[in-house]
Amino acid sequence: xxxxxxxxxxxxxxxxxxxxxxxxxxxxxxxxxxxxxxxxxxxxxxxxxxxxxxxxxxxxxxxxxxxxxxxxxxxxxxxxxxxxxxxxxxxxxxxxxxxxxxxxxxxxxxxxxxxxxxxxxxxxxxxxxxxxxxxxxxxxxxxxxxxxxxxxxxxxxxxxxxxxxxxxxxxxxxxxxxxxxxxxxxxxxxxxxxxxxxxxxxxxxxxxxxxxxxxxxxxxxxxxxxxxxxxxxxxxxxxxxxxxxxxxxxxxxxxxxxxxxxxxxxxxxxxxxxxxxxxxxxxxxxxxxxxxxxxxxxxxxxxxxxxxxxxxxxxxxxxxxxxxxxxxxxxxxxxxxxxxxxxxxxxxxxxxxxxxxxxxxxxxxxxxxxxxxxxxxxxxxxxxxxxxxxxxxxxxxxxxxxxxxxxxxxxxxxxxxxxxxxxxxxxxxxxxxxxxxxxxxxxxxxx
Amino acid sequence: xxxxxxxxxxxxxxxxxxxxxxxxxxxxxxxxxxxxxxxxxxxxxxxxxxxxxxxxxxxxxxxxxxxxxxxxxxxxxxxxxxxxxxxxxxxxxxxxxxxxxxxxxxxxxxxxxxxxxxxxxxxxxxxxxxxxxxxxxxxxxxxxxxxxxx
Numbered sequence: 001x002x003x004x005x006x007x008x009x010x011x012x013x014x015x016x017x018x019x020x021x022x023x024x025x026x027x028x029x030x031x032x033x034x035x036x037x038x039x040x041x042x043x044x045x046x047x048x049x050x051x052x053x054x055x056x057x058x059x060x061x062x063x064x065x066x067x068x069x070x071x072x073x074x075x076x077x078x079x080x081x082x083x084x085x086x087x088x089x090x091x092x093x094x095x096x097x098x099x100x101x102x103x104x105x106x107x108x109x110x111x112x113x114x115x116x117x118x119x120x121x122x123x124x125x126x127x128x129x130x131x132x133x134x135x136x137x138x139x140x141x142x143x144x145x146x147x148x149x150x151x152x153x154x155x156x157x158x159x160x161x162x163x164x165x166x167x168x169x170x171x172x173x174x175x176x177x178x179x180x181x182x183x184x185x186x187x188x189x190x191x192x193x194x195x196x197x198x199x200x201x202x203x204x205x206x207x208x209x210x211x212x213x214x215x216x217x218x219x220x221x222x223x224x225x226x227x228x229x230x231x232x233x234x235x236x237x238x239x240x241x242x243x244x245x246x247x248x249x250x251x252x253x254x255x256x257x258x259x260x261x262x263x264x265x266x267x268x269x270x271x272x273x274x275x276x277x278x279x280x281x282x283x284x285x286x287x288x289x290x291x292x293x294x295x296x297x298x299x300x301x302x303x304x305x306x307x308x309x310x311x312x313x314x315x316x317x318x319x320x321x322x323x324x325x326x327x328x329x330x331x332x333x334x335x336x337x338x339x340x341x342x343x344x345x346x347x348x349x350x351x352x353x354x355x356x357x358x359x360x361x362x363x364x365x366x367x368x369x370x371x372x373x374x375x376x377x378x379x380x381x382x383x384x385x386x387x388x389x390x391x392x393x394x395x396x397x398x399x400x401x402x403x404x405x406x407x408x409x410x411x412x413x414x415x416x417x418x419x420x421x422x423x424x425x426x427x428x429x430x431x432x433x434x435x436x437x438x439x440x441x442x443x444x445x446x447x
Numbered sequence: 448x449x450x451x452x453x454x455x456x457x458x459x460x461x462x463x464x465x466x467x468x469x470x471x472x473x474x475x476x477x478x479x480x481x482x483x484x485x486x487x488x489x490x491x492x493x494x495x496x497x498x499x500x501x502x503x504x505x506x507x508x509x510x511x512x513x514x515x516x517x518x519x520x521x522x523x524x525x526x527x528x529x530x531x532x533x534x535x536x537x538x539x540x541x542x543x544x545x546x547x548x549x550x551x552x553x554x555x556x557x558x559x560x561x562x563x564x565x566x567x568x569x570x571x572x573x574x575x576x577x578x579x580x581x582x583x584x585x586x587x588x589x590x591x592x593x594x595x596x597x
Contacts, residue, residue: 038559041562045564046520047509047510047520048511050520110508111505112504112509148454174579174582174586176483179479221454221458225461228464233471233472318517318592319519320521323521324521391593394595401561
């Protein structure tokens with residue numbers, strides 16, 4: 001850690017990990033309700049649990065991005081943050097807003113647009129926090145060295161915050177509501193967040209592989225170009241059946257096929273950089289998470305997205321467990337694993353220790369990734385059966401659900417693995433203080 | 448390739464191309480906005496009752512169990528076509544009665560069955576919710592869903 005103000009990232013990462021724990025525990029509970037539907041049904045209904053699950057996810061990922069920006073921008077810009085104090089104020093606003101939202105949900109006060117259920121005052125709090133963040137980070141970047149990494153990161157974060165404005169726009173016409181809702185939801189995860197992801201991945205590759213900056217930055221521009229060229233009109237794959245014109249079926253299908261490209265490029269980028277790089281960086285766990293994130297993102301967002309994105313397929317699979325399968329693996333690979341890669345890279349430096357607890361951290365990677373993949377597979381099977389029975393044969397929803405119990409049990413098992421992995425990760429970051437396994441002697445290759 | 452594709456060229460392609468796609472997207476959005484208002488949702492007027500129904504739908508966070516036009520949670524049935532499924536798409540009174548009967552019977556309390564919570568709605572609110580669901584059902588969704596099962 002070269003700059004004192006990078007330390008603010010530590011507070012962001014701590015809050016993010018706490019919310020991560022809440023998110024996966026909420027998910028586990030929701031998964032349990034699929035098996036035992038009477039659980040808490042009057043005290044804490046499924047819809048409230050799901051709100052906590054999805055909202056906690058979104059907020060902790062954003063906190064992770066903010067923390068990552070506060071960590072890497074001083075190094076890239078070669079100067080201290082404009083104001084560490086503002087960064088802490090921003091965090092305080094977000095924590096108060098998050099706690100406020102949780103309490104509101106528990107007492108039944110919430111909005112009704114999916115993922116944007118936060119009460120209005122919390123939405124304003126998020127807006128204020130976003131403005132503080134943008135001011136703080138932009139002034140830092142403008143005063144210091146400009147790199148492609150900070151350029152792309154800033155562009156992603158600025159657009160992300162601007163799109164938040166659509167969280168306040170809720171037309172009475174349901175189809176308009178849905179169309180503008182996707183301006184936040186799709187243009188976050190399939191456009192602006194990809195810019196943030198590419199920038200963070202580029203930074204990690206630069207630090208850990210020792211590949212020349214020119215090469216990394218050129219790759220980055222190519223990747224983000226493919227992300228926005230495909231992702232902006234790729235929004236059309238959400239405009240198939242909500243009352244929007246029929247031409248979106250072709251626009252959405254064609255452009256969302258190309259949405260696979262940036263994820264394939266990010267995966268290739270990560271592997272090529274690691275192969276080309278000559279640096280033997282000691283933080284092997286961070287390298288594992290970086291490569292894992294780009295790979296699982298390619299499968300979750302790219303392959304599983306493509307699976308149901310063509311309108312001829314989506315006509316039958318839309319809104320089934322296929323969507324749930326894709327959503328889980330895509331979010332895990334692209335954004336959860338990437339954030340955990342950044343935590344894994346930065347935490348040893350934020351806590352002033354050599355890379356430690358590699359073994360437990362890497363075990364948590366395999367546990368979480370294995371669990372998430374298994375969950376995706378069983379939900380895909382469940383979704384295939386559901387699509388056939390409900391959309392082709394025409395059986396009623398609940399009759400079909402009754403046939404899927406076995407898959408929901410296996411999904412719960414996979415969820416247990418993910419939760420154990422997440423808790424192990426947090427433990428390895430916060431508690432473990434020394435290497436569990438000492439490294440072996442260094443030998444020349446081929447001996 | 449490295450000589451043709453320099454970093455600054457890659458950057459310029461990124462900025463120029465992105466701007467182009469943003470412009471195209473905005474233009475198509477403007478057209479879609481008009482299409483929704485004038486064509487696809489024009490089959491039934493957007494009355495104050497429908498508006499109230501949408502607020503009821505949102506206040507109860509129905510979307511976090513049900514899907515509506517295929518979007519939402521996947522825990523409970525699709526309701527974008529529920530009025531068709533119940534055979535009351537063109538019958539406001541019938542729509543209210545069947546919806547009210549359903550809502551009053553929740554939660555069923557049946558062991559091993561997914562439970563819908565009880566929502567304490569006034570008659571006005573339940574009527575509005577029924578009208579909102581009828582309004583959503585008449586939207587031209589390009590013939591989705593494939594059948595009445597939703």
